[in-house]
Amino acid sequence: MNDWRIYRGVGQPHDGMRRLPAPPPWRDFAASRDGADSGPEDPSSARRLGVRRRLVENYAPRPAEVDAVNAALYLRRPLLVTGNPGTGKSTLAYAIAHELGLGKVLRWPVVSRTTLQDGLYRYDAIARLQDVQLERAGGGDRGTTASGIGSYIRLGPLGTALLPAERPRVLLIDELDKSDLDLPNDLLNTLEEGEFSVPELERLADREPVVEVLTHDGDRVAVRGGRVACTAFPVIVMTSNGERDFPAPLLRRCVQLELDPPGEEQLTAMVEAHLGADGVAAGGDLIRRFLEREPGEVLAADQLLNALFLTQYDPHAQGLTRERIAEMLMQPLDRTR
Template sequence: MTDTGGVRGTPVPGDEEWRLFRGDGEEREVALPPAPPWRRFPRTTRATERPYLIGGREADVVSAALHLRRPLLVTGHPGTGKSSLAYAIAHELRLGTVLTWSVNSRSTVQDALYQYDAVGRLRESNLAREDDEPGLGIGSYVRLGPLGTALLPTAQPRVLLVDELDKGDLDLPNDLLTVFEEGEFEIPELARLPDSQTTVAVMTFDAGARAVLARGLVRCEEFPVVVITSNGEREFPPAFLRRCIRLDLPDPDEDKLRAIVAAHLGEAEVAGMDELMAAFLNRRARGELATDQLLNAVFLRMGGVSLDADGLLDAVLHRLGGTV
């Protein structure tokens, strides 16, 4: 048996049990086995109930941000649970579905606040005029984004996840400052409407939901719980950092890793994972690895899969940094 990091696995089961894909070009009926718990997508929004473990110091920092109504800027290596923290907060505090804004190089605060489909409205108005039918109101062409929806006045705050802010434009953090400080914004297209249309029902980021706005103004009652993640790819302006509570999530140690595996896969899996844990920690010391890679390895071993064969362990516990 080949040595691949000191992990002994059981022999690979027969093709029918393990090799779902054989690469032989033959068609066959295959029943996929159950997915790992963290890769299941239920129809309801209660997927936030996945286990999330955090240290007491980190929990105190989160609580400080909640008390101060300040955005929480979360940094750490990939796989340390930065994004999952937003879902854990929403679940524990019963704050509903998380509003997610995944930032990229083209992201703007404007799009995160709202979008107005002027072209669609013009097209539909022309069609309605041709058919001699009343067109849809302007509210059907305005949709609040995740940030705009988070700022709606509600008795309980919403949780807003601003994911990977450091991937955005250099000016994006500064553009957020005014919104974060004032807790409101205006939609000019609605503010300019005549007095006969002072209130308009617009679409929100929540599927199928609408919100009634007066004069196009959105103003929060409770500042949303804002969780901003960063991979540390660049520094943010001091003015932005001053308005955030910073939390750096450390790589979990061996005890925390065992607790995470137990929470996701059960205590029984922890007892027999010494060699796999040693291999993971050894590889992590030489390069970036994420906690969910260890979960993947343990889950495969649960199914009786040998992680020694044909470099499978290398495929699962591959380095995240550097050249692939």
């Protein structure tokens, strides 16, 4: 490739997209989708942890991280992980699921409008009403027969994680500090008791004691008596960027872990997992820049990975181009605009 640029900004249409190389391994969604039926492991693990992760699985992890995960496992308590963006908080959930063979990670991304109900289950009463109306209008003879109530109930990620099972599921509650003030308190009872009720099914329990509903994964499971109660408490990883304080009752129910930015050993292992040993060798200057940043300056590890991946397409290693790309992609996240 004589010129790494695909878009030239000259306004002249061309077929340069055919020269676009494969995406970075951590942004290869097609590979994740293709591996969806490859076995019990989460198909997105390779994208999250690195396609070459088995080459670096024996690198020395941070002792505090290992101790906190094991404490949460033994105590059956959620793990609350706090740290700057890009320190590996969310990735920790995938690492646990991968190493312990706990299958696909259930992910619950939290935003300011998220409620406990979103995590437990949703009942689509409007769709059920529409189907009943269509059945009546069609006289019940045109394939419009309304399904049972279970077809209109879908468990959320937390509700799915609490289903009774021999082995626990891993649940990632991502960026809990983005929620409104109520959600951390609303979670308390469910996290303490490991169960919840579905009132729409409880009301029918005398007539329909067992109802099949959809899970967050899209499977069908039986709910008995309108209640879901875990037999193996899920491995819950809750992440926070430290943008707010949480109430003491929630903190009391969690094992807390503060993740520092990755050191040289962890950073090198991360780069090798995604880009191989050649990526480490070719990007030594950028890795040193990341490690030697100003005290308190916030940089995320995926910024480094992006810079390492893109600068390899400067075929002549032109210093100016390489420096410009690195400067563009490795801007401190706390820089005042």
